[in-house]
Amino acid sequence: MTLVAAPLVSVIGGAICLMMGRRSRWIAAFTWAISTGLVAYWIGVVARLGPVHETLGGWDSVGISLVMDRPAVAFLLIEQLLTGAVLAYSWRSELRSAFYALFLVLAGAVTALCMSVDMFNIYVLLELLTLTSFLLVAYERRPVQIWASLKYLLLASLGMSIYLFGVALVYAHTGSLGLQQVGDHLASLTAAEAGWIPVAASLITAGIAVKAGVFLYSLWLPAAHGSASAGVSALLSGLVIKMGVLALLRFSFILPIQHALTVLGVMTGLMGALYAIVETDAKKMLAFSTLSQVGYLLIGIGAGSEASRVGVLMYVVAHGMFKGLLFLAVGDAGQRLGSTELSVLRARRHEIPAATRAALLVGCAAIAGFPFVGGFWAKEWLLQGSPPLQQALLWLLMFCTTVVFSKLLPAGLARGRGGGVRHGGIPYVMLGAGMPLVFMLSRILAPGQATGTADATLVQAGWSLGVVAVGTFVGVKFRVLQRMRVPRSVFRIEESVLVMLFGVFVVLAVVLVTSP
Amino acid sequence: MPPIGVAVAAVLFVIGVGALVIRRDLVFKLLALGLINSSTILLLISLDAQRSTMAPIVPPSVMTDVADPLPQALVLAAIVISFAILALALVFVMVLAERYHTTDALRIERAVARETKP
Numbered sequence: 126m127t128l129v130a131a132p133l134v135s136v137i138g139g140a141i142c143l144m145m146g147r148r149s150r151w152i153a154a155f156t157w158a159i160s161t162g163l164v165a166y167w168i169g170v171v172a173r174l175g176p177v178h179e180t181l182g183g184w185d186s187v188g189i190s191l192v193m194d195r196p197a198v199a200f201l202l203i204e205q206l207l208t209g210a211v212l213a214y215s216w217r218s219e220l221r222s223a224f225y226a227l228f229l230v231l232a233g234a235v236t237a238l239c240m241s242v243d244m245f246n247i248y249v250l251l252e253l254l255t256l257t258s259f260l261l262v263a264y265e266r267r268p269v270q271i272w273a274s275l276k277y278l279l280l281a282s283l284g285m286s287i288y289l290f291g292v293a294l295v296y297a298h299t300g301s302l303g304l305q306q307v308g309d310h311l312a313s314l315t316a317a318e319a320g321w322i323p324v325a326a327s328l329i330t331a332g333i334a335v336k337a338g339v340f341l342y343s344l345w346l347p348a349a350h351g352s353a354s355a356g357v358s359a360l361l362s363g364l365v366i367k368m369g370v371l372a373l374l375r376f377s378f379i380l381p382i383q384h385a386l387t388v389l390g391v392m393t394g395l396m397g398a399l400y401a402i403v404e405t406d407a408k409k410m411l412a413f414s415t416l417s418q419v420g421y422l423l424i425g426i427g428a429g430s431e432a433s434r435v436g437v438l439m440y441v442v443a444h445g446m447f448k449g450l451l452f453l454a455v456g457d458a459g460q461r462l463g464s465t466e467l468s469v470l471r472a473r474r475h476e477i478p479a480a481t482r483a484a485l486l487v488g489c490a491a492i493a494g495f496p497f498v499g500g501f502w503a504k505e506w507l508l509q510g511s512p513p514l515q516q517a518l519l520w521l522l523m524f525c526t527t528v529v530f531s532k533l534l535p536a537g538l539a540r541g542r543g544g545g546v547r548h549g550g551i552p553y554v555m556l557g558a559g560m561p562l563v564f565m566l567s568r569i570l571a572p573g574q575a576t577g578t579a580d581a582t583l584v585q586a587g588w589s590l591g592v593v594a595v596g597t598f599v600g601v602k603f604r605v606l607q608r609m610r611v612p613r614s615v616f617r618i619e620e621s622v623l624v625m626l627f628g629v630f631v632v633l634a635v636v637l638v639t640s641p
Numbered sequence: 642m643p644p645i646g647v648a649v650a651a652v653l654f655v656i657g658v659g660a661l662v663i664r665r666d667l668v669f670k671l672l673a674l675g676l677i678n679s680s681t682i683l684l685l686i687s688l689d690a691q692r693s694t695m696a697p698i699v700p701p702s703v704m705t706d707v708a709d710p711l712p713q714a715l716v717l718a719a720i721v722i723s724f725a726i727l728a729l730a731l732v733f734v735m736v737l738a739e740r741y742h743t744t745d746a747l748r749i750e751r752a753v754a755r756e757t758k759p
Contacts, residue, residue, distance in 0.1 A: 187711070245715050252722045256729065263733065268740055272753045275667075275733045282674055282726050283661070289681040289719065290654070296712070297688040352757075618670070618746055619662045626658065 128179045128191045131163045131201075132237035139229030142222045149222035150212070156229055157209055160236065164201045171198045172569045189243045190303050195570050197239040199438035200371055202566075203445035204239070206559070207363045208232050210552035211356040214453050217547050224264055231257040231360070238368045242304045244292045247372050248285060251336055255281040258365050262353040273348035276618055280345045281335055283622060287629065288332025294325040308379035323640060326380040327633035330373065330389075334628065337369025338362075338419045340393035341628040344621040347400070350412035355456020358408065362415045362452060363445035370422050374437065377426050384639040385632045387427030391518055394420020398525035402600075403609050407455045407465045407533060411448065414492070414529055418444050420522050424515050425507045433510025435571045439503035443491065443563050447499050450556040451488035451533075457481040457546055458536065470536040477536065478543045480550040485537035487557045493527045493593050496586035502564035505585055506571075520592060527596025528606070534597065646687020653680035667734045667744045671727055678723035685712045685719070 138156030142149040170177060176194035208228070215224075234253040241247050255278065262274035296302060298321055299310040311322065334342040346366070350358050377383060397417030404410040422444075425437035458477045459465035474482070491499030504523070508516050600606070614620050657676035664670060689712040697710040738744050741752050 245718070249718055249722065252726070256725060259729065266736075268737065269753050269757050271733050271736055272749060275730060275737070278726060278730050278733075279661070279670065279674060282723075283658075283677060286654075286677045286681045290684060293681070293684045293688055293712075296685075297691070300709075302711075617750055619665075622658065622662050 126163075126166070128177065128193055128240055129181070131160055131167070131240075132233040134160050134163065135229045135233030135236060139226040139233065142226040142229060146222045149225040150216060150220070153212055153225040153229060157205070157212055157232075160232070161205045161209070164198075164205050167193050168198050168202065168569060171195060172572070187301075189246050190305070191237075191240040192242050193240055196371060196374060196434075196438055199442055199566070199570060200239045200367060201236065203367070203442045204232065204235050204364055206442075206555060207360060207445050207449050210449055210453065210555045211360055213551040213555065214359075214456075214548050215356045220264075224261070227257050227261050227264075228360075231261065231365070235364055235368060239371065242375060244295065244302045244304065244307070246302075247375075248289060248292065251288075251333075251368065251372070252282075252285055254365055254368060255285070255336070258349075258357075258361055261357045262349050262361070264357065265354055267352070269348075270352045273345070273352045276621070277345040277349045279618060280343075280621055280625065284332045284335025284342065284625065286332075287328050287335075291325045291328030291332060294321060294328065298325075304375055304379055311379055322381065323633060323636040326376075326382050326636050327385070327629055329376060329380065330382050330385055330632045331625070331629040333369050333372045333376070334389060334632075335369075335625060336366065337373055338366035338393075338416055339369075339389050339423070340396040340416050341389075341631070342625050343416065344616050344624060346416060347409055347412045348616060350415060351406065351409035355408075355453055355459070358412070358456070359449040359452040362412065363449040366415065366419065367441050367445065370419065370426075370437075370441065373423070374426050374434070377429070381636060381640050382632070383427045383429045385427075385635040386423045387515065388635050389632070390420045390423030390425075390427055392420075393417065393423065394518070394522040395525065398522070398529055399609070400611060401529040402525075402532075402606055403611055405467055405607075407467050407470055407536075408452070408459070410467065410529065410532065411451055411455060414526065415448060417522065417526060417529070418448070418492070421504075421507065421519065424511070424518055424522075428507075428511040428515050430510040431571070432506050433515075435567060436503050436506030436508075436510055438570050439506055439563055439566050440500060442566060443499040443503045443560070446556045446560060446563075447488045447491035450484050450553060451492065453552055453556070454481045454484035454488060455533075458485070461544070467532055467536075470533070474536045474539040475541055476543055477539070478546045479541070480546050480553055482537045482539060482543065484550075484553040484557060485533065487560065489530045489534045489537065491560050493530050493596065494523050494589050495593055496589050497561055499560040499563055501586070501589060502567075504589075505564075505582060506567065508585065520588075523589070524592050524596045527593050528600040531597040531600025532607070644687050644691055646683055646690065650680045650684035650687065653677075653683065665746050667737070667746055667749070668731075670746065671730050671734065674730070675723065675727055678719070678726075682716050682719055682723075685716050689713065 142152050178192050180188040180190045182188050234250050238250045259274045259278045263270045299307050338346050350361050394417050397413050401410050401413035422437050425433045462473050494500045657673045660673035661670050689709050693706045693708045695707045697707040741749050
C-alpha cells in the first residue's frame, strides 16, 4: 500500500466536511477510524519488517521521498490517540464544520510530516501546520485568541524563513534536499569544504526550534496554548510542537547539532519550569510546562545513543497522553467553575466532576514521573542512554516538574461526586488508561532490547518516588518560589523576534565551539 | 564569490527584521514579513542563477548549461505559502482593528492584557 494514502484520507475527509456542512463530526469520526486502521497496519508492518521507503512519482533520486520508520510510527500512534480523544471531547459541543475540516487537515499534515525526509517537504508541511493551528487557536474568535494566534503566525513565519535560508545553503552546496542524500554528501566532505555547515546547521535548528516549543524561540507558545479552547490546546501541546521535535531528531542524524540541542534542552527545561512555577493560571502553567517538557526530548536527542532515542520516542507518546489529559481536564474544570485560575481550582475543587479530578491526579502523577505511570518508563530509557551529566540534568528537570505540578495536584484531591462530565469521560479513558502500558512501546521501538534488570527498574522507581516527594514538599512548603518576579516583556512580538534572532547565534556559537 | 542576489537577499532580510522590530504598526509588521519572505525567495533564485540563467525549457540534448529547475519549483511553493500567510494575517489584523480601533501592536497588547486580567 502506498504511504501517501494515510495523509490523503484525512485531507479528503476534511474536504468532505466542508462540502457536507452538517454531520461533520460523523465524517470526522469515520475518517479517524480509517486512518487509525491504516496506522495500525503500518505499525504492524514496521514492527515485523522494518522501515518502508517510498519515492513519490517514480523520480528515483530526485523525487520527494517518504519513509515509515520507528520514529514515524511512534508519532503516528500519539497522533491517533490525541485526535481521537479530542474528537470525543468535543463531540457534544456543536462545533461548525469548519472546525472539523481544519482539524482533519491538521491531522493530515501531521501524518505526512511523520513520514517526511525531504527538507522542502518538511518546510511546506510545517507551514501548513502553522496555518491550520493558527486558525484553530482563534476558532472561538475571542480577541485574546486572535492576538495570540497572530503573534504565533508572525513568529512561526519568520522562523520558517530562517529555516529556508539554511535549506537554500544546504541545497546550494549539496544539490539535493533529501535528508539521506544530504547526509551522505556531508559525510564525504573534507574539513576545508565544510566551513559552511555550522551556519546552515544553526539556521535550520533555530528555524525549526520556533515550531518545536523551545524557550528563546517559541515565545509565542504560552499565549497561544494558554488561550485556545481545551481540545485545541491538547492537540497543539501534545502533537503539533512534537512535529518540530521530530524534524530536529531527523536533522540530528546529518548535522552536528547534538551539543546545541543539549544546550537548548537545558535552557528550555529550566526556563519553562521557572515561568510555570510563577504562573497563576492553570492553562498557561500547562503551556509553560510544555516548554519545559521539550527539554527532556532535546536532551535525549542530544545524548545521541540508540537507547536515548527510544526514550525520546516513548516520551513523545507519554507526554502527548498526559499533557492532553491535563489540558482536557483543566478545560472541563474551567467550564464548570468559570475560571482556570489555580487558586480557584484549588479552592472550589469539590465542584469539579469526579472523573475530571481523577484525570487531573493521573496526569499530575504521570508528568511528574511517578513510578510505573506514563513518563516513568520513557525516562528509564532516557536515563539509560545518557551520559552522567545528562542524567543529572534529567533528574533536575524532573524535580522542577514536580515543583510545578504540586500547584495543580491539590485540585484533584477531594471527595464527593461533583457532577458528571459532558463527554462521559471517554477521552480520559482513551488517554489515561494506556499510561501504565507505555513500557510496551519499547517492544515496537526497540525489539530485542531491554533496559537493565527488574532490580534497576525498582531502584529507579525508588529514586523517582524520592524526587516526587521532595519536589512536592518544596512546591507546597516554599510558596515564596511562586512569587518570584520574572520578565514578562519577552512575550511581546518585538522582544520575541529579537530573542529568537539572538537564539540563532546561540546555536551557531555552540556548534562552532563543539565542532572538531 | 556569491552572486549579488545573495547579498541583496541578506540586506532585505535584515531590513525586514528591523522593520518587524521597530515599527509598532501591525500593517507595517506584515509588510516586513512579506519582505523577509521575498528575501528567501530571492536567495533561492540567485543561488540557482549561479550555474546558469537560461530557462530549463529545452530538449534533453542540451541539458548542460540550463538553470536548475528544482529551486524554481520550490520558489513557487514558497510564494504561495507566503501569500496565504499574509492574507490570513491581514484578516486577523482587520478583526483586531475593528475591535480596538488601532493597529498599534503595543496598544493591542495592553488592551488584550486588560481584558484577560480583571
